[in-house]
Amino acid sequence: MIKLDKISKLIGTFLLRDISLEIPEGYIIGLVGANGCGKTSLLHVLMGLYKPDSGNMELMGMKYPEDEAKLHDSIGVVLQERLYEDYMTLQENAAYYGRFYSNYDEAYLMEMLKSYDLDPKRKYKGLSKGEELKFQFACALAHHPKFLILDEPTGNFDPEFRDEFLGALKNFIADGEHTVILATHLTDDLDKIADYLIYMEKGSILTAMDIEELRSKYRIVAGEDYRMKLLPEQRIIHMEKGEFATKALIRHRQIDTYDASYTVSAPTIEEFMYFVTKRAKGVEI
Amino acid sequence: MMKQAWRSYLASLHPRNIKKLRESAAYAWFYIIMLFIYAATSLLQDNGYADFVCLAAVRMLLPLGLMGWSNLGSKYLMPKVMFLCPMKEEERREYVNCVLVIKIGMMVLSSLCVELVWSIFFGFRLWEVLLVPFHFLLIGLAEYAGYEVKRDEKGQIPSVAKDKRGNRVPIWMNSMVAVCALLFIAFITSYDMDILKYGHGMGEEAMFFFAGVAMTFAIFFAYKTVKGQYKYVIEQSSDYELHFNVKGKVESPKKYDLFAK
Numbered sequence: 001m002i003k004l005d006k007i008s009k010l011i012g013t014f015l016l017r018d019i020s021l022e023i024p025e026g027y028i029i030g031l032v033g034a035n036g037c038g039k040t041s042l043l044h045v046l047m048g049l050y051k052p053d054s055g056n057m058e059l060m061g062m063k064y065p066e067d068e069a070k071l072h073d074s075i076g077v078v079l080q081e082r083l084y085e086d087y088m089t090l091q092e093n094a095a096y097y098g099r100f101y102s103n104y105d106e107a108y109l110m111e112m113l114k115s116y117d118l119d120p121k122r123k124y125k126g127l128s129k130g131e132e133l134k135f136q137f138a139c140a141l142a143h144h145p146k147f148l149i150l151d152e153p154t155g156n157f158d159p160e161f162r163d164e165f166l167g168a169l170k171n172f173i174a175d176g177e178h179t180v181i182l183a184t185h186l187t188d189d190l191d192k193i194a195d196y197l198i199y200m201e202k203g204s205i206l207t208a209m210d211i212e213e214l215r216s217k218y219r220i221v222a223g224e225d226y227r228m229k230l231l232p233e234q235r236i237i238h239m240e241k242g243e244f245a246t247k248a249l250i251r252h253r254q255i256d257t258y259d260a261s262y263t264v265s266a267p268t269i270e271e272f273m274y275f276v277t278k279r280a281k282g283v284e285i
Numbered sequence: 286m287m288k289q290a291w292r293s294y295l296a297s298l299h300p301r302n303i304k305k306l307r308e309s310a311a312y313a314w315f316y317i318i319m320l321f322i323y324a325a326t327s328l329l330q331d332n333g334y335a336d337f338v339c340l341a342a343v344r345m346l347l348p349l350g351l352m353g354w355s356n357l358g359s360k361y362l363m364p365k366v367m368f369l370c371p372m373k374e375e376e377r378r379e380y381v382n383c384v385l386v387i388k389i390g391m392m393v394l395s396s397l398c399v400e401l402v403w404s405i406f407f408g409f410r411l412w413e414v415l416l417v418p419f420h421f422l423l424i425g426l427a428e429y430a431g432y433e434v435k436r437d438e439k440g441q442i443p444s445v446a447k448d449k450r451g452n453r454v455p456i457w458m459n460s461m462v463a464v465c466a467l468l469f470i471a472f473i474t475s476y477d478m479d480i481l482k483y484g485h486g487m488g489e490e491a492m493f494f495f496a497g498v499a500m501t502f503a504i505f506f507a508y509k510t511v512k513g514q515y516k517y518v519i520e521q522s523s524d525y526e527l528h529f530n531v532k533g534k535v536e537s538p539k540k541y542d543l544f545a546k
Binding site: 011012047048049050051065068069070071072073075077081083084096097099100101102 | 293366367370371372526
């Protein structure tokens with residue numbers, strides 16, 4: 001269970017403001033938002049690297065700082081930075097830091113490195129960005145964590161590995177007792193696997209909901225421009241005239257029906273993000 | 286935790302780590318200048334100055350280089366990935382303390398090894414073999430315990446970092462420890478190499494006097510630097526935000542009262 005209650009954190013001039021969440025275990029949570037909206041900062045708070053200025057946080061029934069060691073033993077991370085020692089081999093790096101974990105499983109790590117085509121005897125400094133992230137992922141899983149925190153890992157993966165990676169995440173949460181939070185700009189990946197979506201904007205959570213709820217509460221409606229103007233204005237989040245048709249993101253209710261002249265579909269995460277970002281000031285989601 | 290820190294040190298010994306020394310750029314230039322002077326010996330007409338400068342540089346800088354021959358040469362006492370490892374706060378502080386002990390200890394031990402080799406060529410003097418590593422202890426303590434104390438966003442020094450006066454230690458002070466310690470080593474080296482023979486007018490008594498003054502100032506500045514700060518360095522290095530300066534640098538006070546009680 002992830003429980004955040006009005007977490008705020010000032011980092012330089014950027015303010016992470018009133019972050020409140022309650023998400024049970026067993027979810028793959030997609031964390032999306034424009035560049036600089038606070039995704040990485042939120043992940044740093046979850047990892048215990050940033051101490052909140054106010055608010056309460058509880059992860060898996062544990063709190064920072066009193067349960068920090070237990071929390072870190074249960075969390076695996078993949079970050080954008082180069083974390084390990086350049087001159088050491090992959091096996092040496094994993095063993096060097098792995099020994100701090102109670103459940104570090106070297107055999108499992110070797111198995112994963114083999115399936116990711118990474119030679120354990122290779123030096124870390126020789127890895128490409130994608131290989132480095134694969135290695136981080138293998139290390140994150142090697143100590144059998146309960147919670148995975150992933151900061152934009154998929155952008156550097158080849159398409160083949162990306163599918164394997166998404167499959168690994170689905171397997172990870174299959175027992176309902178593990179959780180993944182994945183910050184990413186590649187919303188196609190989230191459409192495939194995410195159960196929950198957190199959308200951040202300027203340091204706050206704009207919306208946080210189940211993916212099914214998102215697909216049931218909103219619709220992308222497309223049609224000719226004059227027809228689109230007939231839609232009830234109070235339900236339109238944003239409308240945009242395209243080359244061939246006008247499109248809008250609207251709030252949908254179960255009882256709503258649409259004229260056959262409209263093309264109506266549940267929004268993808270990308271469409272949702274696009275229209276929400278473009279909405280006028282003051283328009284509620 | 287000392288076992289963990291020691292294992293980390295041993296596992297990370299590698300010549301390439303010497304690049305991680307914070308001051309490696311300065312040391313590299315120093316060596317280049319020394320080599321240049323040595324190569325120009327003929328221009329200096331073999332009056333011993335080039336030899337003196339080079340050997341003094343080796344005696345001063347080799348221990349610092351040998352200390353940096355591991356990941357402990359990094360400017361961060363705790364790399365980011367260590368903050369993600371399962372350690373309690375007090376365990377992290379203990380680990381940082383052990384890292385500091387090993388870092389400074391290896392500097393002193395390296396110097397002792399250099400001194401033992403030195404004594405083969407220039408004669409064994411117990412006071413010299415002990416005093417030179419002692420100065421590296423002072424440099425190590427000042428270097429790592431004399432961090433610039435970072436203020437919080439309200440401009441306050443965290444209470445654990447304050448000495449009784451509420452001041453922080455300026456950078457120039459821990460630099461003075463290194464300068465005075467290295468001057469001591471330079472004076473002692475000139476004595477060993479009988480550089481006085483070359484007629485620059487300084488008698489043996491004067492040499493010992495200047496060496497003694499340099500040593501006194503080194504001890505004084507090291508004491509002022511370390512007092513109250515060592516504990517804070519451990520606190521700072523075991524806190525992610527302070528160690529990586531997450532909130533950004535803040536203004537430091539300009540005035541420091543050296544002699545305030």
